[in-house]
Amino acid sequence: MRVEVQSEPFDPATELAGFGAKGDVGAIVTFTGIVRATGGLTGMEIEHYPSMTAKAIEAIASEAVARWGLDDCLVIHRYGVLSPGEQIMMVATASRHRAAAFEAAEFLMDYLKSRAPFWKKETGPDGATWVAAKDEDEDALSRW
Secondary structure (H helix, E strand, O other): OEEEEEOOOOOHHHHHOOOOOOOOOOEEEEEEEEOOOHHHOOEEEEEEOHHHHHHHHHHHHHHHHHHHOOOEEEEEEEOEEEOOOOEEEEEEEEEOOHHHHHHHHHHHHHHHHHOOOEEEEEEEOOEEEEOOOOHHHHHHHHOO
């Protein structure tokens, strides 16, 4: 299991090299989130409290490993100023069976979207605004 909270861009292919190579892995699921240019968005600034963020994500990744019996788990989340089209986060899960890998990845993505301790500010044609929690994100998290 590996959790990275970083400002630098990442290369998914490099991050996946050797991922899931141990154990009896039959499935690897990956997801990479991209900053969208919805509504004229020109940038997104992500802030976090370093000593809190990594620990919180490590705890939820450990829960996913235990709950779905994962052989491996990777979570990368960026912070700082990002532009539309840039990668913001990546989740990868490896397990013996695909259902566990998919469910664990969805669980992690829902957590990152709703509960991970990041604060996001979007900048667009009307200036900058903080991103508020959305009901649909809370609904997605409630299924776990």
